């Protein structure tokens with residue numbers, strides 16, 4: 001991980017891990033084999049109270065997940081020079097990367113990103129008036145040879161789960177089941193393989209600094225090491241999530257917050273590292289087509305409850321985000337609250 005004590009890793013004192021861990025109490029665990037009406041009710045409760053939940057009996061085959069987890073371990077174990085052959089840069093935004101920053105502090109991790117649609121269509125420039133479109137392509141390493149097939153197979157399975165979850169979320173909001181489906185036709189969803197190496201300064205650094213996921217929802221597979229913390233909405237306390245074997249963690253993203261006009265709010269979360277064990281995780285970020293105009297759904301607003309956000313273009317939003325890692329880092333990342341309508 002480069003220079004181990006690079007000051008870029010050091011969190012400001014108020015954002016450092018706390019010495020005592022608050023273990024999770026009452027984090028919703030949802031069994032997706034239950035009847036649909038019960039599920040819509042449970043998911044609605046989990047989304048409004050926590051902004052996240054765990055799912056079991058989710059239909060993603062265990063062997064598909066295990067195949068990818070073991071291929072990911074093999075990939076990250078390769079020498080740095082080999083991983084850097086599929087390195088991300090300002091043009092090739094997918095692939096390997098070990099200098100990600102969250103809110104301008106460097107994360108203690110290395111990642112490999114690939115998109116679910118290959119190629120993925122996105123705006124060619126950040127200019128709001130420029131309609132030109134460009135493509136992002138996946139980059140595949142030579143080793144391990146199974147990585148590509150493992151990634152593509154897993155993506156197909158998790159994508160099915162993401163659609164099922166969006167249908168349940170639609171129902172829970174009183175919308176037709178398929179209300180959200182149209183947004184995902186030319187989706188910009190991507191999957192990230194995360195490796196958090198043991199860290200000599202776990203009290204000063206974070207695997208991922210506090211943030212909210214900016215897309216629709218996230219389906220996270222994590223190993224048994226633990227370290228994910230979510231901010232409890234009732235009191236703002238950071239709560240440690242205990243890994244449930246073979247379950248997925250679902251985060252409500254910013255886009256659901258906007259679509260639902262804040263009936264549901266996205267969850268703030270971060271990742272602790274430790275000095276002993278490597279941790280691996282695999283989030284799937286469900287994102288709509290680049291040409292999606294994101295704004296509160298008409299069904300979710302009325303005279304008493306006017307839209308709380310101005311419309312924004314998803315493609316321009318993500319290209320602005322991706323670009324910010326390669327430009328100077330003293331600018332704040334684009335966030336949904338920039339589109340919030342003030343009272």
Ligand code: OGA
Pocket residue numbers: 192194208213220222228269270271281282283
């Ligand atoms: C993320 C994230 C959590 C984890 O990549 O956005 O929150 O457990 N990851 O790796």
Ligand code: NI
Pocket residue numbers: 211212213218269
């Ligand atoms: Ni996240």
